[in-house]
Amino acid sequence: MNETSLENIKDIPAGEDKPLIHVAPSPHIASTSATTTRMMADVLIALFPIMCMSVYLFKWHAVRQIAVCLGCCMAAEALFAAMRGRRATLADCSAAVTGIILGLSLPASAPWYIGAIASFVAIGIGKVVFGGLGMNIFNPAMVGRAFVMISFANLMGASAYEQPGLGIDAMTGATPLTALKQAGSMVPLNDMFWGLTNGSVGETSALLCLIGGIYLCIRKTACWEIPAGIIISVLVLAGIADLAGPCSGYLVLHHFLGGALLFGAFFIATDPVTSPVTPKGRFVFGVGIGFLVMIIRLFSGYPEGVMFAVLLMNALAPLINRWTIPKTLGED
Amino acid sequence: MGDLLVLMISCILINNILLAQYLGNCPFLGTSKKMETAVGMAMAVIFVLVMAGVITWVLNVYCLKKLGIEYLQTISFILVIAGLVQFVEMFLKKSIPALYAGLGIFLPLITTNCAVMGVCLINIKEEYSFIEALVSSFAYAAGFGLALILFTGIRERVLLARVPKPLQDTSIGLVTAGLISLAFYAFKGMV
Numbered sequence: 001m002n003e004t005s006l007e008n009i010k011d012i013p014a015g016e017d018k019p020l021i022h023v024a025p026s027p028h029i030a031s032t033s034a035t036t037t038r039m040m041a042d043v044l045i046a047l048f049p050i051m052c053m054s055v056y057l058f059k060w061h062a063v064r065q066i067a068v069c070l071g072c073c074m075a076a077e078a079l080f081a082a083m084r085g086r087r088a089t090l091a092d093c094s095a096a097v098t099g100i101i102l103g104l105s106l107p108a109s110a111p112w113y114i115g116a117i118a119s120f121v122a123i124g125i126g127k128v129v130f131g132g133l134g135m136n137i138f139n140p141a142m143v144g145r146a147f148v149m150i151s152f153a154n155l156m157g158a159s160a161y162e163q164p165g166l167g168i169d170a171m172t173g174a175t176p177l178t179a180l181k182q183a184g185s186m187v188p189l190n191d192m193f194w195g196l197t198n199g200s201v202g203e204t205s206a207l208l209c210l211i212g213g214i215y216l217c218i219r220k221t222a223c224w225e226i227p228a229g230i231i232i233s234v235l236v237l238a239g240i241a242d243l244a245g246p247c248s249g250y251l252v253l254h255h256f257l258g259g260a261l262l263f264g265a266f267f268i269a270t271d272p273v274t275s276p277v278t279p280k281g282r283f284v285f286g287v288g289i290g291f292l293v294m295i296i297r298l299f300s301g302y303p304e305g306v307m308f309a310v311l312l313m314n315a316l317a318p319l320i321n322r323w324t325i326p327k328t329l330g331e332d
Numbered sequence: 333m334g335d336l337l338v339l340m341i342s343c344i345l346i347n348n349i350l351l352a353q354y355l356g357n358c359p360f361l362g363t364s365k366k367m368e369t370a371v372g373m374a375m376a377v378i379f380v381l382v383m384a385g386v387i388t389w390v391l392n393v394y395c396l397k398k399l400g401i402e403y404l405q406t407i408s409f410i411l412v413i414a415g416l417v418q419f420v421e422m423f424l425k426k427s428i429p430a431l432y433a434g435l436g437i438f439l440p441l442i443t444t445n446c447a448v449m450g451v452c453l454i455n456i457k458e459e460y461s462f463i464e465a466l467v468s469s470f471a472y473a474a475g476f477g478l479a480l481i482l483f484t485g486i487r488e489r490v491l492l493a494r495v496p497k498p499l500q501d502t503s504i505g506l507v508t509a510g511l512i513s514l515a516f517y518a519f520k521g522m523v
Contacts, residue, residue: 129499131495147514150517300522302518302520305518315512316485
């Protein structure tokens with residue numbers, strides 16, 4: 001404990017000398033600023049430019065998607081809290097963050113009930129049945145998305161992204177990763193960097209995901225080990241795939257900038273509840289996600305694998321925790 | 333060799349006996365509360381399943397098919413598996429009493445473990461060769477072990493969570509298993 005935090009100790013009567021060393025039972029909370037509300041507010045700030053971009057790109061479809069998910073997640077949180085006879089915890093913004101991340105991860109053309117069902121599944125089965133915030137094993141937003149992805153394959157799959165009839169320029173072509181998987185063609189890297197491509201509502205702009213993500217890392221709301229692990233392993237594996245094919249460095253950047261990789265790396269995988277607790281474990285977690293993303297992108301039937309990779313590594317997180325318990329000083 | 337590798341990956345991940353075919357759920361829920369028990373169960377299943385897969389394959393090809401009595405498949409396989417489990421049980425009781433005590437009722441339950449029986453029947457139905465049957469039996473069992481150990485890690489954490497009363501224990505276990513199964517959809521269409 002440092003000097004400033006000593007000022008705040010309440011159990012010392014006024015007028016008495018403060019002890020040189022403050023002795024108290026654990027937990028010794030060093031950073032009192034890391035509250036749920038502050039962290040969630042940070043995430044909302046970081047997501048704001050991405051939301052603006054999505055509205056610019058997908059017009060009112062993005063607004064609808066985000067609004068439906070936000071509203072339904074808050075409603076689900078309030079409903080389930082009432083069912084459990086607890087105070088609704090809407091003020092900590094965690095349900096809002098789940099809703100916005102979920103909304104940003106859906107295709108713009110998905111009908112409203114997709115977002116609504118996904119939200120209720122996310123909050124209900126993803127979070128509340130495990131005991132609420134802090135107890136969930138899987139990332140709630142990704143549970144909701146995976147549920148609708150399996151249940152409404154034609155409304156969530158590759159064809160949902162190509163809707164020229166909606167009058168939105170971005171949605172006339174395939175998403176970069178689908179184009180790569182099915183036709184072998186590549187979208188210009190510039191467009192993928194700025195975010196002028198097709199894709200899920202909030203995943204298109206690599207630049208804004210990077211800016212938001214770096215803000216979260218600087219604020220220590222998100223730990224840097226997870227995104228670093230993901231990016232390193234994706235670059236290495238995409239590099240190997242690149243060397244195996246005639247793409248000369250293009251494929252690496254395509255996989256790095258394309259799809260939900262950066263959005264997932266900074267906003268989804270870094271959920272502190274569903275990721276391991278030790279720095280080493282977090283890095284392993286990140287590397288595992290990157291590895292699975294590339295395996296799914298290269299070998300499975302899906303063009304994109306961030307959602308499944310995060311869910312699979314969420315399942316592995318308790319085991320990673322178990323394997324990476326730091327040794328106490330002097331322990332063999 | 334490549335084919336066998338593909339078969340192995342498909343049996344472990346894509347057609348995982350627990351998470352994609354939903355067989356063998358009772359030991360999955362029953363032995364997943366403690367890591368030692370789960371590891372023991374995984375090992376026991378790998379041992380029993382490889383033996384059972386091989387023996388039932390030989391039995392089917394060289395005895396049942398030769399004599400034209402394939403309709404006795406189910407009952408003869410049950411007999412073989414039950415005998416094997418009894419053997420494993422005696423072996424464990426003698427040599428590793430701690431594990432024997434830990435597995436408790438679940439070792440005899442391997443006798444009626446639908447995963448074991450299921451894999452033996454899949455081997456016959458898919459008309460695998462001997463080597464393929466051997467590899468698939470091992471891979472399915474390894475997939476069972478993988479899923480069980482993954483699940484145990486999660487379950488040990490869920491035990492500490494404030495799960496709503498009506499959902500405690502087995503119910504939350506089934507919900508968790510369903511969600512892992514959802515995540516395993518990732519591997520669909522891989523081979």
